[in-house]
Amino acid sequence: MAKKHYKIETSCPQCGCSAVSHLSTEEIRERFGDVPNVEMECSECMIKYQTDMKKACPEWDKECGMDK
Ligand SMILES: [Zn+2]
Known part of the structure; x- marks a missing residue:
């Protein structure tokens, strides 16, 4: 079964550049709780x-x- 990945999209409040990460459930929990x-x-x-x-x-x- 393929792991589900979530797209996390943020943009910097200072310079406005945006960042996109693709993380799996485990990675999100590990990184952000x-x-x-x-x-x-x-x-x-x-x-x-x-x-x-x-x-x-x-x-x-x-x-x-x-x-x-
Ligand atoms: Zn920035």
């Missing part, structure tokens, strides 16, 4: 910022909520 915010580091200006998981990946947010 079950927190409602994702912490990202911009590859352009290197600042760290937080985004709502809801905005970054609505699909994951839905799935994550269903687990509870």
